[in-house]
Amino acid sequence: MAWTWFHRLASPPHIYRVAGRLMPWLAWPAAVLIVAGLIGGLVLAPPDYQQGDGYRIIYVHAPSAWMSLLVYTTMAVAAAIGLIWRMKVAHAVAASCAPIGASFTFAALVTGSLWGAPMWGTYWQWDPRLTSELILLLLYLGYMGLRSAFDDLQRADRASAVLAIVGVVNVPIIHYSVIWWNSLHQAPSVMRLGKPTMPPSMLFPLLMMLVGFTLFFGALLLVRLRGEVLSRERTASWIREALRP
């Protein structure tokens, strides 16, 4: 009895319908939060006492970096569910995640480099965070490359699921080894992106952006998931019902 919701979740017609209905409920709050966060971050928050207005890049860099990790984790969890319970919809979720995650990892890299430029005096510094983001981008590219290398969809789903799980076990190891590596080779006075303590007027826009980006990811995922589900269920009669004008 308790598992009926799980089985319904696994049913493509149900997912297609629910995702379509749920999407606006994520998209509109995301839009409101992101616009409010932008106004708060660019206009209302005071300049930083050290970095002036340059720190305002945090309002796009931190949410992008957060997305890069959140999406990878979501992808790996979905992949594991798909692999263990042989749930097609979970594989569709994992497939939908990869391009979103890769693009935001790219954004995090570019904004991190742009933030570093005035602070370090160079566009690229082998800073642990930027290095980790770069490796994460390569992990995403590997995942997408493996997925597209198979002709057989089921095989692509399951092989890329194994890779996502191996990757998610490795991400923290890579992250901490990169931090360790960096601490050996650089002077201890490394400029840290971000600050441990922020006044509320700076912090609130950041929180709004973080929540807004998360909801935005949810909305994107639902749209992509609908597309994936439709193209995977090639002959099911429910599509006839769902698409009838």
Added chain:
Amino acid sequence: MTDSGAMRRDPAAHLGGQEAPKTRDARWQAGAASPLATARLVLARDLKLAFRKRSQLVQPLAFFAIVTTLFPLGVSPELPRLRPMAAGVVWAAALLSSLLALELLFRDDAQDGTLEQYALSGRSLTWLLAAKTAAHWLLTGLPLALMAPLAAIALGAPGAAVPGILASVAVGTVALSLIGSIGAGLTLGIRRSGALLSLLTLPLEIPVLIFGARATELAIDGAAYGVPLRLLGALAVLGLTLAPLAAAAAVRINLE
């Protein structure tokens, strides 16, 4: 060569087919073969096959030699300039050489049906693949560990650094072979998988590179290298417990 052909015709003969020697067969049939004993048979068979194709065996080592030679030619012949980068060069070359040999790890056995026999044999595929990975390490990792000190000396490392370099490369290549076995399993069904295999494997191997290069660097500087070597050992142990499982899952997916 004819002997090798016989081995190929009945791919799983060494696991205890009809043509296999009586003693092995009996052991197999009785079900007395523990996973470890089975793994030992696979390991012996892989080593035997590898020594029939010696040129293939030498290739990763020659590759390692040429990569480390490129650096003095590209940078400078002066040892004081090469010495600070010796550890990094040796490790980058070791990563690439280990990768080069990976493509062959499962390929032949997948093509002639051996892997399928393994998967159907009822024996734990995880153990069988762990044995194949062990063979890969014995055939590439260990020789690389023996060659790495020579390369490092050629790049300006002192003779006293030899034990440290040997130990770090020997332990690090265990982790490399294990991580690599996952990549090789995943790309098994893909033709011309070389570039993809490196894109999948190398990012996952970055922690090994970091700790390995650090241990080697400390050894070259004559400092204590115990901490990075232990971290390297931890990676190898973690790989030993998880990688064969993932590799077996990957191989199974590609055989279905």
Added chain:
Amino acid sequence: MSAFLDMGGYAAYVWPSYAVTLTVMILNIVWARRLLQRSRKEAMHRLAIGGTAK
């Protein structure tokens, strides 16, 4: 207003960062919608349903 656009001298770093992030967000919306639309069109084609995607 010009002080706002100047970003305390950091304009050359702040605005490109926002531009890149917004571009990525908009591209994601476009890609996701295009994926859904293409899947719908293909499904309709396959099942020979008349009419247009809603």
